[in-house]
Amino acid sequence: MARKVIQVAVNGVTGRMGYRQHLVRSLLAIREQGGITLDDGAGPHGGTVLYPEPVLVGRSEERLRAIAERHGLTRWTTSLDEVLGDPEIDVYFDTQVTSAREDAVARAIAAGKHVYTEKPVAATAAAARALAEAARAAGITHGVVQDKLFLPGMIKLRRLIRDGFFGRVLSVRVEFGYWVFEGDGIPAQRPSWNYRAEDGGGIVLDMFPHWQYLLEDLFGPLSAVYARQATHVPRRWDEAGEPYQVTADDAAYAVLEFASGALGSVNSSWAVRVNRRELLELQVDGTHGSAVAGLRNCAVQHKVSTPLPVWNPDLPDPLDYQAMWTDVPDNMEFDNGFKAQWELFLADAALGRPFRWDLFAGARGVQLAELALRSSAEGRRVEVPAPGSGPPGEHSAGSNGTGTGTGAHGSGMPSTPAHAAGSSR
Ligand SMILES: NC(=O)c1ccc[n+]([C@@H]2O[C@H](COP(=O)([O-])OP(=O)(O)OC[C@H]3O[C@@H](n4cnc5c(N)ncnc54)[C@H](O)[C@@H]3O)[C@@H](O)[C@H]2O)c1
Numbered sequence: 001m002a003r004k005v006i007q008v009a010v011n012g013v014t015g016r017m018g019y020r021q022h023l024v025r026s027l028l029a030i031r032e033q034g035g036i037t038l039d040d041g042a043g044p045h046g047g048t049v050l051y052p053e054p055v056l057v058g059r060s061e062e063r064l065r066a067i068a069e070r071h072g073l074t075r076w077t078t079s080l081d082e083v084l085g086d087p088e089i090d091v092y093f094d095t096q097v098t099s100a101r102e103d104a105v106a107r108a109i110a111a112g113k114h115v116y117t118e119k120p121v122a123a124t125a126a127a128a129r130a131l132a133e134a135a136r137a138a139g140i141t142h143g144v145v146q147d148k149l150f151l152p153g154m155i156k157l158r159r160l161i162r163d164g165f166f167g168r169v170l171s172v173r174v175e176f177g178y179w180v181f182e183g184d185g186i187p188a189q190r191p192s193w194n195y196r197a198e199d200g201g202g203i204v205l206d207m208f209p210h211w212q213y214l215l216e217d218l219f220g221p222l223s224a225v226y227a228r229q230a231t232h233v234p235r236r237w238d239e240a241g242e243p244y245q246v247t248a249d250d251a252a253y254a255v256l257e258f259a260s261g262a263l264g265s266v267n268s269s270w271a272v273r274v275n276r277r278e279l280l281e282l283q284v285d286g287t288h289g290s291a292v293a294g295l296r297n298c299a300v301q302h303k304v305s306t307p308l309p310v311w312n313p314d315l316p317d318p319l320d321y322q323a324m325w326t327d328v329p330d331n332m333e334f335d336n337g338f339k340a341q342w343e344l345f346l347a348d349a350a351l352g353r354p355f356r357w358d359l360f361a362g363a364r365g366v367q368l369a370e371l372a373l374r375s376s377a378e379g380r381r382v383e384v385p386a387p388g389s390g391p392p393g394e395h396s397a398g399s400n401g402t403g404t405g406t407g408a409h410g411s412g413m414p415s416t417p418a419h420a421a422g423s424s425r
Pocket of ligand 1 (some may be wrong): 095191
């Protein structure tokens with residue numbers, strides 16, 4: 001069986017996402033399982049086995065060395081130029097702070113590397129689109145992390161949609177958030193740059209790219225957004241215990257319209273106390289049934305088992321509404337979503353194929369964040385261009401946003417990469 005090493009520069013590997021999700025739970029986990037078998041038909045016993053070799057990139061030599069030694073890795077550097085100038089390195093991955101991404105990704109594209117990146121791809125839709133155009137012109141494989149598509153709860157929900165459980169979908173309600181400590185007593189659970197607009201912070205730029213790909217994959221294209229952002233907690237304490245002024249939004253309340261006629265309401269907040277089963281919950285109500293899906297769970301209530309509530313504040317309500325929902329069972333194995341997407345990206349990069357969730361798809365996510373911020377600033381409803389009707393998603397026919405992504409192969413997983421179907425190259 002042929003074996004091929006693919007060298008992956010991971011920039012920002014000392015960060016929360018870079019270390020835990022991308023290095024440990026994805027790249028190292030892929031190595032531990034023995035690599036990825038490519039569908040390239042090489043050899044009688046299957047395809048070539050692809051084995052990722054991470055090269056750690058960051059700003060602190062000491063911290064990089066510590067990570068490398070902890071995991072038996074041999075190569076790290078604080079020089080982006082060094083990795084971009086090295087022809088042995090195949091893939092550049094960016095999981096830096098958002099504000100540092102655009103420049104580094106542009107340089108990686110110019111150096112001819114395959115590029116994979118965390119979201120948001122850039123701070124503006126125009127910048128994200130320019131990166132996507134450059135990547136297409138360079139003929140590289142390019143992609144953006146869209147991990148929420150692979151959450152077990154969302155996979156179950158996608159299966160319900162595909163199987164027609166809901167009838168006609170009427171509305172979608174997203175509740176996302178938790179209390180992020182201010183940092184003066186208990187340390188904050190999120191890095192302080194998230195609360196500084198000048199450093200690429202803000203919950204709209206952070207979360208609306210997720211809402212775009214997740215909701216359009218499940219329910220088809222969005223057509224309009226009204227949003228109101230807020231900064232509820234104006235003063236916080238940073239990693240060094242120093243107080244600072246919050247300059248970015250820490251909550252946003254939005255109403256979304258879908259081309260199908262369905263309506264969505266999306267509450268995102270880092271200043272809310274959790275009274276839900278999970279940190280993210282998405283309720284779908286349809287003519288034939290409803291569901292509440294989270295990171296792992298998905299509870300359903302069908303039309304035939306819907307109770308008959310009667311409004312009477314004079315008496316205790318005899319109905320136990322929570323008990324009338326049924327959990328969809330875990331009837332398949334769920335891999336880590338970041339890892340699942342890494343496997344698909346590395347396979348496409350190794351074979352020189354386009355990747356379904358490409359930088360054009362990433363640009364559409366930034367576009368929704370930008371439109372939501374505009375809606376909030378101007379106090380009005382803003383239309384969302386149809387996918388394929390113009391910037392920035394026009395080349396992303398194979399990407400989500402087309403409303404066709406209701407899963408393939410009976411698994412409820414996002415459709416496998418559309419190698420043949422409308423790539424961006
Ligand atoms: N897909 C998801 O679910 C998800 C979740 C959280 C964050 N993210 C994204 O991942 C990226 C990293 O977020 P994180 O929470 O890991 O952040 P973090 O602060 O923990 O890590 C940021 C990394 O960027 C590096 N860096 C480079 N230039 C920097 C600068 N000028 N200032 C500070 N750090 C700098 C840091 O050294 C660190 O390695 C962000 O773009 C964020 O939007 C994605």
